[in-house]
Amino acid sequence: MSSKTKDKKMTGNSGFDPTRRSFLAAMATAAGVTLAPGVVLYGISRSSSANAAVSSEVRWGMLIDLGRCDNGCDDCVSACAKENGLRGFGRPETDAQWIRKVDIKNPETGYSKSLPVMCQHCENPPCVDVCPTGASFKRADGIVLVNKHTCIGCRYCMMACPYKARSFVHETLEDQKPHAPRGKGTVESCTLCVHRIDSDRQPACVEACSDTGGGAMLFGDLNDPESEISKRVANYASQQIRADLGLNPGVRYRNL
């Protein structure tokens, strides 16, 4: 276990670690998989083994094509609630929401759109900067999380987040999902379904969107030039919300 902890970095660190590389290379060889170089990097960097620590070679991101996102659809929102066991208490002001549909309107033209907004998984997350305990942190692969073991519920991060992405749990909770622990007195937000990602699955919202919604959400590794998401953001115009803040969110939008 000690040898493992050595090469794990909590926040994005692009340092080259020969130990880890050679270990991974050995793993790939042992598995006997013959893949093209790019594909090998992709396959490995996804940390497909649940036992391997996540690596900063990956930057998880999402591309949401609003041209395919229907104003009336909220399949992603309900899928998120189901997956993570979010339940309302009839108090919309304070009920937890990890993803929501935000209605925007251009007053001049009257054009309106409803877009799904969740934690944008910034490269420079303000919620991490302000957290007094270090509970709000960014995982090596770019996912911004709350470590509820150290969160004291001060809610500074909620104030700091320009996307209003975080919720505070006000009520005593019961029957949480085993993979999504959450409890009173701590702050929480979209985890990009980190438990799914760690076992090579897509976030629940993305899955629901492609199953029953418009197929507007694309999830993938922004660091891998061969990934579908990287190709799309390279070839088509996409936007980040409040890009002017310089936070470099991992969630991008098309046709906004």
Add this chain to the structure above:
Amino acid sequence: MNWRHICITLLAVMLIGIGSPGAVVFAEEGNAVGNSLLPFIPMGRGNACVEDTDFMRRNHMELLKHQRDETVLEGTRSDQYSLTECLDCHAVAGPDANPVTFADSSHFCRACHDFASVSIDCFQCHASRPESGALPDDHQFSGAFPGTTRVKGSE
């Protein structure tokens, strides 16, 4: 021998009686949960835990703490010391055959923690039972029955 001595001797005899294997056997065979001063620990699934029982009894909290940091911070999701795995194997069936939550005094964790008066807050956030329907087919729930009590001195 004065009264004082007699009292002390009597007390000593009583204490030895309580702590002796004989007393444990009584509690186990007599199915008399209420009569035993020792905790009744429900049996888990399978033959062995991830570590020796003695080791787990003293160190489970350290293992869980270590694993929790690795999982939360680094995404390492080994099954070995995972709380979810603990709860999968140590699920205790309630009267309705569904696994009980920490709110029920027969919950595996409570068997000892109530006895030792150690309160834990793990289950304010964590699920205290396996997700319904998520158990493997071969899972056999075990109720808290005295015959499976393994306490120091009874082995």
